[in-house]
Amino acid sequence: AEVKKIAVIAGDGIGPEVVAEAEKVLKRTEELFGYKFETEHALFGGIAIDEKGTPLPQETLEVCQKADAVLLGAVGGPKWDNNPKELRPETGLLGIRKALGLFSNLRPAVVFDCLKDASTLKPEVLEGTDLIVVRELTGGIYFGEKYRRDTEQGQEAVDTCAYNVSEVERIVRQAFVIAQKRRKKLASVDKANVLETSRLWREVVNRVAPEYPDVELEHVLVDNCAMQLLRRPASFDVIVTENMFGDILSDEAAMLTGSIGMLSSASLGEGSFGLYEPVHGSAPDIAGQNLANPIATILSVALMFRMTFGYADAADAIEAAVADVLNAGHRTGDIAVDKSQAVGTKEMGDLIVAAI
Amino acid sequence: AEVKKIAVIAGDGIGPEVVAEAEKVLKRTEELFGYKFETEHALFGGIAIDEKGTPLPQETLEVCQKADAVLLGAVGGPKWDNNPKELRPETGLLGIRKALGLFSNLRPAVVFDCLKDASTLKPEVLEGTDLIVVRELTGGIYFGEKYRRDTEQGQEAVDTCAYNVSEVERIVRQAFVIAQKRRKKLASVDKANVLETSRLWREVVNRVAPEYPDVELEHVLVDNCAMQLLRRPASFDVIVTENMFGDILSDEAAMLTGSIGMLSSASLGEGSFGLYEPVHGSAPDIAGQNLANPIATILSVALMFRMTFGYADAADAIEAAVADVLNAGHRTGDIAVDKSQAVGTKEMGDLIVAAI
Ligand SMILES: CC(C)[C@H](C(=O)O)[C@@H](O)C(=O)O
Numbered sequence: 026a027e028v029k030k031i032a033v034i035a036g037d038g039i040g041p042e043v044v045a046e047a048e049k050v051l052k053r054t055e056e057l058f059g060y061k062f063e064t065e066h067a068l069f070g071g072i073a074i075d076e077k078g079t080p081l082p083q084e085t086l087e088v089c090q091k092a093d094a095v096l097l098g099a100v101g102g103p104k105w106d107n108n109p110k111e112l113r114p115e116t117g118l119l120g121i122r123k124a125l126g127l128f129s130n131l132r133p134a135v136v137f138d139c140l141k142d143a144s145t146l147k148p149e150v151l152e153g154t155d156l157i158v159v160r161e162l163t164g165g166i167y168f169g170e171k172y173r174r175d176t177e178q179g180q181e182a183v184d185t186c187a188y189n190v191s192e193v194e195r196i197v198r199q200a201f202v203i204a205q206k207r208r209k210k211l212a213s214v215d216k217a218n219v220l221e222t223s224r225l226w227r228e229v230v231n232r233v234a235p236e237y238p239d240v241e242l243e244h245v246l247v248d249n250c251a252m253q254l255l256r257r258p259a260s261f262d263v264i265v266t267e268n269m270f271g272d273i274l275s276d277e278a279a280m281l282t283g284s285i286g287m288l289s290s291a292s293l294g295e296g297s298f299g300l301y302e303p304v305h306g307s308a309p310d311i312a313g314q315n316l317a318n319p320i321a322t323i324l325s326v327a328l329m330f331r332m333t334f335g336y337a338d339a340a341d342a343i344e345a346a347v348a349d350v351l352n353a354g355h356r357t358g359d360i361a362v363d364k365s366q367a368v369g370t371k372e373m374g375d376l377i378v379a380a381i
Numbered sequence: 382a383e384v385k386k387i388a389v390i391a392g393d394g395i396g397p398e399v400v401a402e403a404e405k406v407l408k409r410t411e412e413l414f415g416y417k418f419e420t421e422h423a424l425f426g427g428i429a430i431d432e433k434g435t436p437l438p439q440e441t442l443e444v445c446q447k448a449d450a451v452l453l454g455a456v457g458g459p460k461w462d463n464n465p466k467e468l469r470p471e472t473g474l475l476g477i478r479k480a481l482g483l484f485s486n487l488r489p490a491v492v493f494d495c496l497k498d499a500s501t502l503k504p505e506v507l508e509g510t511d512l513i514v515v516r517e518l519t520g521g522i523y524f525g526e527k528y529r530r531d532t533e534q535g536q537e538a539v540d541t542c543a544y545n546v547s548e549v550e551r552i553v554r555q556a557f558v559i560a561q562k563r564r565k566k567l568a569s570v571d572k573a574n575v576l577e578t579s580r581l582w583r584e585v586v587n588r589v590a591p592e593y594p595d596v597e598l599e600h601v602l603v604d605n606c607a608m609q610l611l612r613r614p615a616s617f618d619v620i621v622t623e624n625m626f627g628d629i630l631s632d633e634a635a636m637l638t639g640s641i642g643m644l645s646s647a648s649l650g651e652g653s654f655g656l657y658e659p660v661h662g663s664a665p666d667i668a669g670q671n672l673a674n675p676i677a678t679i680l681s682v683a684l685m686f687r688m689t690f691g692y693a694d695a696a697d698a699i700e701a702a703v704a705d706v707l708n709a710g711h712r713t714g715d716i717a718v719d720k721s722q723a724v725g726t727k728e729m730g731d732l733i734v735a736a737i
Pocket residue numbers: 115118119272574575604
């Protein structure tokens with residue numbers, strides 16, 4: 026098989042531990058399915074600040090640009106929280122998204138059967154919840170002009186939120202296509218009763234919608250969406266929205282599943298290139314103790330196989346292995362009912378590798 | 382007693398019906414407590430568009446400006462949804478906030494005992510939830526410059542989000558004072574890892590915090606707050622945040638209580654002037670059928686008595702009357718388990734009036 030290049034960015038906190046287990050899974054699928062992967066490690070986030078003086082070193086960007094896909098662990102931690110902006114892990118995250126043209130963030134929020142009691146929602150409300158938030162990732166208020174200026178009322182800070190037609194159109198079309206492959210329902214979320222960018226957003230959605238006649242479209246205002254996610258989570262299929270709203274709503278959606286330690290995400294650009302990472306953070310409090318749950322990162326590998334490489338067989342096998350291990354009752358501390366029976370990060374990785 | 386002037390804006394949909402019940406309550410407190418109210422009705426929202434060609438007629442603004450407080454029912458409906466911006470009810474809402482200088486929106490989210498099963502959250506998670514969102518209401522991306530322009534990538538829309546030090550300081554100080562009178566915990570919500578306005582916001586919070594040493598302060602990122610509201614709602618006391626984040630989070634917080642039909646809100650400026658309204662919308666589908674629940678509007682009167690007039694005795698009496706009527710088992714359709722036993726809007730109003 027053709028050799029696929031994977032840039033591996035372990036990052037900070039529990040990042041290196043969970044990524045190590047995902048790499049075991051990569052190895053095992055090479056043996057079983059005959060695929061060939063070439064991994065190259067690169068520094069990113071806090072560790073890159075410490076070792077290279079910048080969260081996103083040029084070499085790291087080059088490693089990613091030469092690769093077919095990127096596997097990311099997690100970045101950030103209190104150590105860098107009070108740094109100036111250029112020396113913060115988040116700045117690296119925004120930088121890598123922009124530099125790699127990753128304009129779309131897919132955040133599936135599904136309920137794992139064995140974890141449904143972990144949700145704070147009632148089981149009957151959660152029943153059947155399986156949605157995906159498609160978040161625009163390289164535009165809006167995240168990347169608009171930002172500055173301070175002096176006014177008569179004291180210093181003023183300004184952020185600019187801008188979207189052009191092409192930026193909206195590419196993400197909206199992608200969401201329609203994703204909906205066509207799922208339950209064919211799309212909720213476009215905006216604040217068109219207040220924002221000009223939202224009015225443009227809604228115009229574009231309405232213009233392209235007739236090209237996807239099999240998809241049922243609803244427009245939902247962002248405040249209402251925050252409510253409806255709580256009231257009727259199972260009724261959503263695909264939600265598409267701009268960067269800032271997507272940040273908030275995808276976290277709300279993830280949390281309501283109760284499965285946040287198990288969720289993976291994909292950031293995509295044009296073509297098949299993608300960056301894959303768990304939804305959870307770097308959890309510095311449990312880092313280096315073999316306590317982290319590697320499942321979200323392992324499932325990120327499955328997502329990469331499916332979306333970037335088209336290796337559906339291996340993706341299926343990994344997902345089935347995770348399900349088998351969970352069904353057999355194995356749990357890391359975060360998802361164990363009886364913590365004394367919990368297995369460690371490495372043991373969970375080994376169990377999944379053995380089950381593939 | 383001194384005559385208090387109340388501007389009454391019934392608005393659209395169920396607005397006139399719920400406001401009529403609140404006015405009965407006003408009358409009854411005059412008789413019982415010797416207070417004197419002078420009410421003046423004014424057109425606002427959709428009905429003002431229909432009758433005066435603008436959502437916020439100059440006369441309405443003058444009625445409000447001469448008053449000591451404003452009681453608002455609800456505005457909006459599908460009839461006006463596709464109007465151009467100047468002819469939309471929301472535009473009136475933004476206009477009245479700005480014109481009356483209502484920079485602060487207080488949205489208490491409490492769980493009514495008789496409604497705790499109506500929440501989609503598990504009762505054990507909801508237990509003890511009693512929080513208030515203090516939302517900045519006249520700044521940020523809602524009121525910043527908005528425009529379109531042509532670019533090489535097609536038309537672009539722009540919204541500007543701006544905050545100056547004084548705008549942040551007045552709302553933050555108000556939130557600290559509110560926290561001092563409650564459980565002394567303040568969560569300031571921002572996106573300081575991305576936005577310049579949020580960094581200014583956080584600087585101001587940190588600068589004034591030492592003046593309120595009895596209040597325990599935490600900074601929470603907006604995406605994390607959307608999650609924590611679901612995970613640990615009872616741990617929040619006062620949440621203070623900017624306009625757009627407050628719009629989303631206050632609706633999320635209201636919905637998780639399960640009591641949305643019962644929640645009231647206050648919009649305040651400098652001094653004691655305030656505008657009071659139910660959190661729910663105009664519910665055009667049930668308008669004019671004597672089906673609406675008037676409790677949130679009646680509780681808005683109690684809030685007005687407490688916050689603008691300092692009539693704690695009458696406010697207590699109204700709140701106690703609502704509790705008595707609910708404890709006696711009376712319900713409007715929206716909160717009734719057995720809908721066939723539900724009472725109408727007028728009957729609920731009469732029951733509460735009788736119980737004061
Ligand atoms: C760390 C932060 C800049 C980032 C974002 O807001 O995009 C994070 O919250 C995310 O969702 O990936």
